[in-house]
Amino acid sequence: MTAEQRRNLHAFRDYVRKILDPTYILSYMTPWFRDDVVQHIQAEKNNKGPMEAASLFLQVLLELQEEGWFRGFLDALQQAGYSGLYEAIESWDFQKIEKLEEYRLLLKRLQPEFKTTINPEDILPEISGCLINQECEEIIQISSNKGLMAGAEKMVECLLRSDKENWPKTLKLALEKEESKFSELWMVEKGAENVQMKDLEDDEMKTLDVHIVYKEEPENQNRSQNSCSSSEVPPTYSPLKPRNYQLELALPAQKGKNTIICAPTGCGKTFVSLLICEHHLKRFPQGRKGKVVLFAVQVPLYEQQKSVFSEYFERFGYKVSGISGATADSISAEQIVENNDIIILTPQILVNSLKDGTIPSLSIFTLMIFDECHNTNKHHPYNMIMFHYLDQKLGGSSDSLPQVIGLTASVGVGDAKNTAEATEYICKLCASLDTSVVATVRDNLEELEEVVYKPQKFFRKVESRTTDRFKHIISQLMAETEALAKSIFEELGTVTLENLSQIQNRHFGTQKYEQWIIAVQKACIVFQMPDKEEESRICKALFLYTSHLRKYNDALIINEDARMKDALNYLKNFFKNVRAAGFDAIEQDLTQRFEEKLLELEGISMDPSNENAKLKDLCFILQEEYHLNPETRTILFVKTRALVDALKNWIEENPKLSFLKPGILTGRGRTNQTMGMTLPAQKCALDAFRTNRDSKILIATSVADEGIDIAQCNLVILYEYVGNVIKMIQTRGRGRARGSKCFLLTSNADVIEKEKLNICKEKMMNESISRLQGWNEAVFKEKIRQIQIQEKLIRDNQGKVKPVVDKKNKKLLCGKCKTFACYTADIRVVEECHFTVVRDAFRECFVTKLHPRPKKFGSFEKKAKIFCARKDCLHDWGIHVKYKTFEIPVIKIESFVVEDVATGAQTLYAKWKDFNFEKIPFDAAEMSPWAQES
Known part of the structure; x- marks a missing residue:
């Protein structure tokens, strides 16, 4: 047993507590556990339950000093049947167990329905492989002695503690085999996301627009580092000792100048920001106080910075707090800003507060620090904040403005092709942040190079594979699938598959082919025919064909960079899920075509020559x-x-x-x-x-x-x-x-x-920065001011051009099957950004399923997802929420096609803001009794 293993077991103890019933493995632990300890753990389970017993078990386990107990513990898990927990601890990888959490939450919510509708004796043989043998015996015994409902309740308890990654799917198959109505509630959807979206109704998968921003901390600073364990003894504090190059970076800001600090990854820019912040707060005379806000672009970085600033400044009596997207619903931004000296925010929090007037002006702050400041462009929240700043500056306001500091490892050069263009790009970034100094290390380069080594x-x-039989076979399957899709249009005469997209010269296994698939699917959504049934059939078929093409394309990309074996496993898992999820005639045909090639593909993937x-x-x-x-x-x-x-x-x-x-x-x-x-x-x-x-x-x-x-x-x-x-x-x-x-x-x-x-x-960026640093400061400031005036003029003119509201009544059709959903006249806007439908008949157009991740957002409580009511469609339309005392649907426009009633023209919108129809505010008086909470 190593110290690392002991520390890891302590770090992951919560996973163990949720799964392990220690009484099932105590008999294997007798070489290390005394009889009185065993009895104590058994009593703890009887009195307080298995989780408390597991806590006591782990406490005793981690205090053991005898040799071999860790291996003995792993062997005990394996012998008792805890294969998932054994695997996780053996590799210290709990991802598979973590994936089960959403299903545990769903089963907890469905527990009342489960115990009243399920006969545990019927489905136990099907799911016994997901449980411990002793659990199966206990379920049978309880069902016999206390009745089926008690047995079902015990089954739920055991499933909630199961460490088998396949138990949700196994349960689904068992329920379907018994034709249980509960199977309709038990939704096993692979890859259900668990990320917070900007809009309440925006419940679909989003592609992350990733900016590469590695947050670095210097190795030798006197601050605690991140750790798995929250209970480790905190280190003794000693004052921070800045290096000379860090003092050099901080100097312009400490002189009160708005500054971008550009320094390499690993040099300790967070440390520099602490120096600047401390100097800023201490310079105020008695009776006056500074107020600092630091922005972090994402929640994890926010949490890290909040921890760093709290640890450092609270020792000196300064109050540090913050708000992120994860806590915004439960905390008042106004109160946090008013009652603290240093505030850490994710930037959208301040954007929202400035918009709704909760925070009336940036003048409340004396210093603003933008971490990863190169993001200050276009519509990034950093730029939205600086728009307020610059409007106040250029508008002639007498209110004071905060000092601005930006931190980055690279200011970038955009699309610049020469030093002049790169200089202009950096000037625009400086203008956006109202900075007239770009601070880099110049006088202490040798010291910097001792800390940050340039590799x-x-x-x-x-060279790629000279022959690739795997790629050849998959490309054949893709060509066949494309041909099947093309055949749908043959009898139409006027429309072809190629007409649906402008993307030409596409090749299998490329990002361009992926873009072609997306373009075809978007075109399919607004594709129209006089025969609406035929239109729906064609669109559904095309969606199926393109979804299979996308998976084949993914497999070719994996094959290009990894083993054929990995690409084949990807496809096998996909077709396994297809077979389990519905399997209509088209899917049967496509699956059969793949399976006909499967044996050959497996042989190729195992051939060492490939x-x-x-x-x-x-x-x-x-x-x-x-x-x-x-x-x-x-x-x-x-x-x-x-x-x-x-x-x-x-x-x-x-x-x-x-x-x-x-x-x-x-x-x-x-x-x-x-x-x-x-x-x-x-x-x-x-x-x-x-x-x-x-x-x-x-x-x-x-x-x-x-x-x-x-x-x-x-x-x-x-x-x-x-x-x-x-x-x-x-x-x-x-x-x-x-x-x-x-x-x-x-x-x-x-x-x-x-x-x-x-x-x-x-190199061009560094030359441009050096060039700017050689400019006369007054000249640089004037250059910045001219850019700011020009950009404000453009913003102001854009704001004056308001889109013309289209007051014509239009239809909303399901984006997948083209079924009529509602008219725009039926839509109401709730709290300025959420859209519901008040027409009574609309509730017949959709079906609901319990939301796997119910959550509260302000006045809303997300309760269910809504889908097109057509059984052969079930397109995701949005969610069902409780709003005040009403139960209402909240729809997302990207799930629908908008059809002009007069002309029949169809349009697809990605966001509600792009759809300029007459938006009528929500009025409780319009709501029907069925919408009232029962």
């Missing part, structure tokens, strides 16, 4: 670097989460590389196929990589928006991974150790050229 950069061009050349080269790099330096620490960056999993499996299954014991780090959002890591899971993954010397490589996607600190390493590998100059600088900044290396490995020469272009742009 050597290597480019490796690898190994991916990129993986061979990656293996060579890793072997070479670890031969030269066995203590090498590596971060391997890849594009997608699917590739993270594929490369982890490849390394673990490769006898030459399995010693690396890879860890993984992915973003928090979810996609259709994969579930994101929670913030605690991310922190634990990083902590394990930092402290566990056995884990020598971390495979990561871009976790930039999460603002996670990444430990020091000496080898960075970019595996088909490239972006803009900001991404390049910050990704390269992960390699902080002396003598570090950075490899770009790709089969695409264009990728190497793009990375070389980024290097040129980085």
